[in-house]
Amino acid sequence: MLELAYDFANKAHAGQKRLDGTDYITHSLATALTLAKMNLDQDTIIAGLLHDVPEDTAIPLEEVEKNFGPQVGKLVRGVTKLGKIKYRGLERYAENLRKMFVAMAEDVRVVIIKLTDRLHNLETLDSLPPVKQQRIARETLEIYAPIANRLGIGELKGELEDLAFRYVYPEEYTWVVKQSKTRLEDQLAYINEVIEKLKELLQKNGVKFISIHGRMKHLYSLYRKLQRKDMDISKVYDLVAVRIIVNNEADCYHVLGLLHSQWKPLPGRIKDYIAQPKPNGYRSLHTTVFGEAGRIVEFQIRDTEMHDHAEYGIAAHWHYKEGRQAELKLPPEQLKWITELLQWQKEISDNEQYLDSLKLDIFQNRIFVFTPKGDVIDLPEDATPVDFAYYIHSDIGNRCTGARINEKMSPLDTMLKSGDLVEIIVDKNRAGPAEDWLKFAKTNMARTHIKSFLKKKRGGLAKIFSRRQAKTTNPS
Numbered sequence: 181m182l183e184l185a186y187d188f189a190n191k192a193h194a195g196q197k198r199l200d201g202t203d204y205i206t207h208s209l210a211t212a213l214t215l216a217k218m219n220l221d222q223d224t225i226i227a228g229l230l231h232d233v234p235e236d237t238a239i240p241l242e243e244v245e246k247n248f249g250p251q252v253g254k255l256v257r258g259v260t261k262l263g264k265i266k267y268r269g270l271e272r273y274a275e276n277l278r279k280m281f282v283a284m285a286e287d288v289r290v291v292i293i294k295l296t297d298r299l300h301n302l303e304t305l306d307s308l309p310p311v312k313q314q315r316i317a318r319e320t321l322e323i324y325a326p327i328a329n330r331l332g333i334g335e336l337k338g339e340l341e342d343l344a345f346r347y348v349y350p351e352e353y354t355w356v357v358k359q360s361k362t363r364l365e366d367q368l369a370y371i372n373e374v375i376e377k378l379k380e381l382l383q384k385n386g387v388k389f390i391s392i393h394g395r396m397k398h399l400y401s402l403y404r405k406l407q408r409k410d411m412d413i414s415k416v417y418d419l420v421a422v423r424i425i426v427n428n429e430a431d432c433y434h435v436l437g438l439l440h441s442q443w444k445p446l447p448g449r450i451k452d453y454i455a456q457p458k459p460n461g462y463r464s465l466h467t468t469v470f471g472e473a474g475r476i477v478e479f480q481i482r483d484t485e486m487h488d489h490a491e492y493g494i495a496a497h498w499h500y501k502e503g504r505q506a507e508l509k510l511p512p513e514q515l516k517w518i519t520e521l522l523q524w525q526k527e528i529s530d531n532e533q534y535l536d537s538l539k540l541d542i543f544q545n546r547i548f549v550f551t552p553k554g555d556v557i558d559l560p561e562d563a564t565p566v567d568f569a570y571y572i573h574s575d576i577g578n579r580c581t582g583a584r585i586n587e588k589m590s591p592l593d594t595m596l597k598s599g600d601l602v603e604i605i606v607d608k609n610r611a612g613p614a615e616d617w618l619k620f621a622k623t624n625m626a627r628t629h630i631k632s633f634l635k636k637k638r639g640g641l642a643k644i645f646s647r648r649q650a651k652t653t654n655p656s
């Protein structure tokens with residue numbers, strides 16, 4: 181099937197050249213190759229080969245569908261739809277996002293193909309005119325990379341960002357490259373020493389490992405971190421982290437224990453993302469220790485399945501479902517935010533407001549908090565109990581009067597932190613939300629409910645008022 185798809189695409193694009201002078205098919209191949217490396221299913225790889233056929237050749241989608249079936253047809257149609265965005269500026273941005281989310285809700289593989297398509301376009305960006313370079317690179321940082329991140333596809337997110345970084349912030353890019361180079365040489369020699377010690381330690385204690393290697397931080401994420409650390413690279417502890425991959429979850433904790441018996445951990449830097457995965461599904465143990473000669477070093481410990489998910493995120497789902505083609509529905513808890521988003525976009529017609537709410541709810545850093553039953557709720561940073569209450573249900577939001585955070589009574593405007601246990605206190609007789617809540621409610625969900633309640637209330641009063649007036653002015 182793959183060979184047939186390749187021949188089909190090759191014939192369809194015959195004679196077409198990319199702006200860098202290479203045959204068009206190199207682009208289709210590169211896209212499909214990235215998808216194959218991510219272990220996606222065959223239909224998706226075929227759709228990667230054919231993704232530009234309906235848009236850029238004389239062969240219509242129906243022909244693709246007839247030859248390769250409805251699944252491939254659906255995927256190619258999805259990618260083609262995403263390609264057609266006519267707007268400019270803010271309009272374009274909003275439209276682009278909307279289309280991405282619609283496509284994602286239908287079949288998330290469409291968006292994964294789009295991300296790998298974008299990856300190759302960035303790799304060959306040099307041959308485009310500067311105006312286009314800027315647009316594509318910016319769009320990547322603003323839309324594509326955050327979506328890859330939200331889908332947990334860490335490796336792709338990092339590559340997209342690093343490729344775009346150079347075009348959007350050329351001076352900063354050069355600076356970061358230079359900074360990290362100098363520091364890296366010194367760092368790597370030391371890391372190798374640590375790895376040798378660590379291997380000895382694991383062997384001595386009979387722990388088998390699959391691999392141990394140093395992992396350099398991606399440049400753009402290093403740049404973002406430097407912005408938070410006064411641009412001082414010596415304050416970045418994970419420029420090179422040591423990644424340990426073991427056979428199973430129990431071994432992860434065993435290794436963590438051994439590490440801490442050998443080297444003292446830095447307080448507050450042990451993170452158990454196995455017990456509490458990140459909202460995008462990321463799982464691992466992280467710890468930072470005072471290593472040999474007191475030098476600080478970060479370790480990331482995970483098993484192979486966790487590693488696959490960290491690199492490929494939602495795409496790894498197909499890896500484990502191989503051979504069960506009928507069951508390509510996604511884990512609902514991981515995609516709940518997309519369906520929610522689609523609902524919001526139906527309600528908000530104003531582009532600026534829509535983008536603001538997106539930046540708040542989706543692209544901001546997320547925290548996760550717990551309900552008394554232990555369910556995990558993920559919210560944007562600085563969210564409050566009011567946001568939490570509306571997330572649970574609009575009725576709970578409208579009638580909440582207080583909150584217990586970690587079993588302590590707390591005001592409704594308290595900013596929640598990851599790991600907080602939140603319980604909402606409800607007063608059945610409460611009429612509705614207070615206007616004041618708009619001063620601290622962070623999520624679009626809470627704000628929209630509060631506003632619509634207040635509007636209804638005012639509308640109701642106004643109606644009663646105008647009816648009364650009508651009565652008095654027209655006594656008959």
Ligand code: MN
Pocket residue numbers: 207231232297
């Ligand atoms: Mn393409």
